Amino acid sequence: MEKIFLLYLIFVTSFTFGQTAEEYISRGNSKIYIKDYNGSIVDYSKAIEVDSNFSLAYYNRGISKYNLQNYNAAILDYDKAIELNPNYSDAYTNRGLSKFKLQDEKGAIADYNKAIEINPNNSVAYYNRGFTKYALQNYRDALADFTKAIELNPNYIEAYSSRGNTKSKLKDDKGAIADFNKAIELNPNFGDAYYNRGSSKNSLQDYKGAIADFNKAIELNPNFSDVYINRGNTKYTLQDFKGAIIDYNKAIELDPNNIIAYNNRGSSKTKLKDDKGAIVDFNKAIELNPNDSDAYFNRGNSKFILQDNKGAIADFNKAIELNPNYSLAYYNRGLTNYRIQNYKGACLDWKKARELGIGEASELIKQYCN
Secondary structure: OOOOOOOOOOOOHHHHHHHOHHHHHHHHHHHHHHOOOHHHHHHHHHHHHHHHHHHHHHHHHHHHHHHHOOOHHHHHHHHHHHOOOOOHHHHHHHHHHHHHHOOOOOHHHHHHHHHHHHHOHHHHHHHHHHHHHHHHHOOHHHHHHHHHHHHHHOOHHHHHHHHHHHHHHHOOOOHHHHOOOOHHHOOOOOOHHHHHHHHHHOOOOOOHHHHHHHHHHHHHHHOOOOHHHHHHHHHHHOOOHHHHHHHHHHHHHHHHOOOHHHHHHHHHHHHHHOHHHHHHHHHHHHHHHOHHHHHHHHHHHHHOOOOHHHHHHHHHHHHHHHHOOOOOHHHHHHHHHHHOOOOOHHHHHHHHHHOOOOHHHHHHHHHHHO
């Protein structure tokens, strides 16, 4: 699970004093810096009362409303700022961000396009457009935008990290690591870059390197639950199941509703032959997400091991209902059917598993179904 960064708001200050509207802007800016967004809105509104054509006041008030998650109201302020100043590149950039938050990706990209048309050197607009394309899984175009943002600002830490995530999505983990290295070079305390680099190292089977990066990410941010999950996954791969469980425990402590942590802890318990404990975890995963086919499949496996054939078949049935192409669920249901002497059902399941790509099913069909 990679982490990509929050999009950027562009904040503009005004240092011209002597006019009442400017003084309100200055006071509002001071409040926005200390995150007193409601107070800053009062001051920006006062500036607008004094000068209703003051585009900067609308723009900065839009930023305050954005930070209060009032995205529709923020858009109205950016609209007014743009009406008063049609070449306000930063206003288009920030309006695009508000539209993105409202899941209007198409509208967001249109605004970023306009911001770039007005100011081709607007690195934030390229970055935010890349972020939006990444969210739309348009990874190649996202990569181009992150690269342009870096070209315009060679010290753009977040752009390196987001480009690294994009390269990882494109299966270029070596290239991703190079970008995470650069982000870390620019900011050695950038915990997310260590986390993402660890994920890429894990993909390249550099498990020790991955754990070292996850350790550093945890050192920098001890409350980042996803890092514990990924470090646990790496320990699982290295067959350190007890160590994996310790990490999943911590992830659950930090995020009691983390389905992945329950599922993976259950799988680790199975490896340690604690199938009753595993079932408890799979039960919790299903409680949190009744449509999690993997949790039903995993619980079915534990029930199979515990000789609960009826319960195992019920879980494999549910996994297949949720995911009709779940090849392993057919395969394991076939094993369970064979155990209870439902040979016809077993053969049908193995044939379906073979059809879906499980080569081992062919041997069972050859041995038991002819």
